[in-house]
Amino acid sequence: MVGFGMSGFELTGASSIRQSVGKARFTRREALSLGFCLCCLPATGLAAQAFALKDFGNGLFIREAPHEEATATNKGAIANIGFIVGRDSVLVIDPGGSAADGRWLHSEIRKRTSKPIRRVVMTHVHPDHCFGAAAFAGEQPEFIGHHALRPALDARGTYYHQRLAEVLGQENAGSLVYPTREIDDVAEIDLGDRLVRITAHRIAHTDCDLSMLDTSTGTLFPADLLFVGRIPSLDGSLPGWLAEAERLVKLGAARAVPGHGPAMVEFEPAMAIQRRYLTALQDETRAAIAEGIPIDEASRTVAASAAEGWALSEDYHSRNVIQAYKELEWE
Amino acid sequence: MGIAIPFRREEENMIQIVRHALAAALVTVFCATSATVVDASEADARREERWQLIADYLFDDREILPTDTLIRIEAPKRAQDAALVPITLTMPEKDKIKSVYLVIDDNPAPLAAHVTFGPAADPGTLHLRVRIDTYTNVHAIAETKDGKLYSTVAFVKASGGCSAPSGPSDAEAMKGMGDMRMKFAKDIQQEKPSEATLMIRHPNFNGMQMNQLTRLYTPPRYIDKVTVSYGDQDVLDIVGDISLSTNPALGFGFIPRGEGPMKVVASDTKGGRWEQTFDVPSVTQ
Numbered sequence: 180m181v182g183f184g185m186s187g188f189e190l191t192g193a194s195s196i197r198q199s200v201g202k203a204r205f206t207r208r209e210a211l212s213l214g215f216c217l218c219c220l221p222a223t224g225l226a227a228q229a230f231a232l233k234d235f236g237n238g239l240f241i242r243e244a245p246h247e248e249a250t251a252t253n254k255g256a257i258a259n260i261g262f263i264v265g266r267d268s269v270l271v272i273d274p275g276g277s278a279a280d281g282r283w284l285h286s287e288i289r290k291r292t293s294k295p296i297r298r299v300v301m302t303h304v305h306p307d308h309c310f311g312a313a314a315f316a317g318e319q320p321e322f323i324g325h326h327a328l329r330p331a332l333d334a335r336g337t338y339y340h341q342r343l344a345e346v347l348g349q350e351n352a353g354s355l356v357y358p359t360r361e362i363d364d365v366a367e368i369d370l371g372d373r374l375v376r377i378t379a380h381r382i383a384h385t386d387c388d389l390s391m392l393d394t395s396t397g398t399l400f401p402a403d404l405l406f407v408g409r410i411p412s413l414d415g416s417l418p419g420w421l422a423e424a425e426r427l428v429k430l431g432a433a434r435a436v437p438g439h440g441p442a443m444v445e446f447e448p449a450m451a452i453q454r455r456y457l458t459a460l461q462d463e464t465r466a467a468i469a470e471g472i473p474i475d476e477a478s479r480t481v482a483a484s485a486a487e488g489w490a491l492s493e494d495y496h497s498r499n500v501i502q503a504y505k506e507l508e509w510e
Numbered sequence: 511m512g513i514a515i516p517f518r519r520e521e522e523n524m525i526q527i528v529r530h531a532l533a534a535a536l537v538t539v540f541c542a543t544s545a546t547v548v549d550a551s552e553a554d555a556r557r558e559e560r561w562q563l564i565a566d567y568l569f570d571d572r573e574i575l576p577t578d579t580l581i582r583i584e585a586p587k588r589a590q591d592a593a594l595v596p597i598t599l600t601m602p603e604k605d606k607i608k609s610v611y612l613v614i615d616d617n618p619a620p621l622a623a624h625v626t627f628g629p630a631a632d633p634g635t636l637h638l639r640v641r642i643d644t645y646t647n648v649h650a651i652a653e654t655k656d657g658k659l660y661s662t663v664a665f666v667k668a669s670g671g672c673s674a675p676s677g678p679s680d681a682e683a684m685k686g687m688g689d690m691r692m693k694f695a696k697d698i699q700q701e702k703p704s705e706a707t708l709m710i711r712h713p714n715f716n717g718m719q720m721n722q723l724t725r726l727y728t729p730p731r732y733i734d735k736v737t738v739s740y741g742d743q744d745v746l747d748i749v750g751d752i753s754l755s756t757n758p759a760l761g762f763g764f765i766p767r768g769e770g771p772m773k774v775v776a777s778d779t780k781g782g783r784w785e786q787t788f789d790v791p792s793v794t795q
Contacts, residue, residue, distance in 0.1 A: 329723075330679035337720040338673050386678040415678075471695055471705070473637050473761055475586070475596030498590040505594060505757065508709065509691070 232287055233442045237396050238264035243442035246409040246490035249346050254279040258307040258438055262288055265370025268297035272391055272400050274311035278353035281311020296320050302402030303385045304331035306339040312356035324358025325379045325387035362389060382416040383423040399432035399446055407440025407449050410489035413502040417461050424450055459485035464503040474504045557647050564613060564620050569659060577660035581652035585664040589642055592671030594755045597638045599650050604634040609653045614753050616646035622753035628744025630764055632703035637761030640753045642668035676713040676756040680728055683713035688784035690774055694791050698766045707761045710776055716752035733758055736776045741769030768793040
């Protein structure tokens with residue numbers, strides 16, 4: 180997703196988590212460093228999932244998540260996740276933002292079908308999308324990821340896990356799962372009665388983004404290549420993201436399940452709104468670099484009007500400018 | 511952190527000193543409150559105590575006077591990206607300034623950079639980018655030409671900046687290591703202070719980034735020395751440490767004199783050495 184927060188466990192997202200947890204986290208870490216027993220601290224309760232699954236027919240179920248950062252209350256359930264029940268088996272597309280979120284999704288699937296869960300698609304490295312994967316390990320599915328997901332997990336997994344554990348506690352954070360099937364370009368998967376087509380994208384939102392098209396319902400799963408309502412968070416390449424977004428538009432899908440936002444949206448209008456923001460971010464960052472405006476001043480001024488109206492823009496927009504600046508200054 | 515990190519000796523000592531101090535301070539805090547909330551004034555006291563330790567370590571017995579005029583620090587109150595926190599230092603009475611130190615108190619190795627100005631420098635402004643690991647004071651210290659030290663401080667809220675990875679993968683972060691760019695301001699005039707930005711491609715691995723596959727920390731490898739000269743005069747001499755961000759960038763001032771290109775020599779802690787010259791855009795008289 181976007182920043183470290185809900186959707187984006189980005190590197191910087193850390194500050195947002197810090198924000199949401201405040202002092203309590205500070206002391207917890209200090210306590211750990213002194214070997215204090217954590218069992219005396221308030222436990223993160225297993226509160227009931229606040230979000231319901233939406234049934235879109237044809238075996239398609241999506242959990243719509245709120246625009247929040249990961250907290251002990253929401254247990255990292257901050258990204259849109261779901262599954263498709265095919266004739267022969269179930270495919271999960273994004274297993275959730277934590278072990279707790281993954282367990283919840285697994286139990287929701289089992290309330291509806293006893294078919295085997297044969298595939299778990301992990302759309303990218305951000306923890307709000309893939310940290311629930313371990314909850315499906317018992318099903319022994321194929322864990323499907325971009326060919327760059329493994330090195331991304333190697334580089335960031337520990338960091339993400341530590342951050343998430345600080346917020347949710349170890350037992351809810353989830354352990355890392357590597358892809359067992361890597362997608363280099365495009366792969367088609369047969370669920371018995373329908374084909375889904377999975378595409379590995381070039382560097383965009385991150386360097387390991389997958390999207391999926393359910394050909395039987397014409398539903399696109401752009402994952403975090405599309406944000407609706409919540410400000411997009413940049414953790415890959417800005418020109419790359421704009422290019423891959425155009426590639427998705429050419430697929431002509433009528434509807435899509437964004438990584439963040441309503442469970443189902445009309446695809447092109449939603450992507451057009453995101454394109455406006457990303458284009459303004461790119462154009463104005465390039466202009467700032469050309470004018471010799473330093474990165475700190477740019478982070479306060481660039482594309483400020485384009486950022487208005489997006490959820491969590493105060494947490495992520497300046498950060499996006501910094502990400503864009505440090506990429507575009509080397510053009 | 512069970513893996514030994516081959517820090518240089520002084521850093522090792524520094525980290526130990528700081529760890530002992532931190533542990534002592536924390537014990538005090540927990541004994542005093544036995545609660546999970548750290549009292550604000552006690553946190554301030556802890557920070558002040560830590561700063562005293564750092565100052566003693568870096569400057570021995572030299573007196574450090576507070577200043578509002580010799581050096582100012584501009585830093586975000588809350589870092590947007592803890593792995594890239596832009597810091598601007600301004601030195602209004604620039605003719606008095608010999609060098610500046612940037613210290614991030616609660617980073618594992620607090621000294622982020624020491625920049626010494628040469629005769630071709632304009633020491634009025636410096637822009638740096640640093641990693642910040644936790645909520646911390648950031649001290650900027652000016653050393654004047656008469657050998658005195660003056661400090662100012664800012665408080666920055668950040669988290670996890672040091673362990674944040676350098677790039678999508680270690681291999682990716684290493685690409686183009688040592689490439690440099692220099693950006694000059696427009697309209698450069700003879701003898702009139704002008705600004706330039708030096709950018710160096712380098713992962714600046716700081717030893718706190720863990721590789722999930724190997725469960726090992728990526729060994730530290732960071733830019734530790736950069737010299738910038740202009741013609742036969744020095745502009746800047748920079749001693750860097752683990753806190754400089756990936757792809758270090760430094761904005762600085764210089765005095766255009768129309769004598770030769772600007773030359774940069776950078777070296778890192780693994781013996782890497784890179785040299786590049788940049789033509790200063792035509793200097794108008």
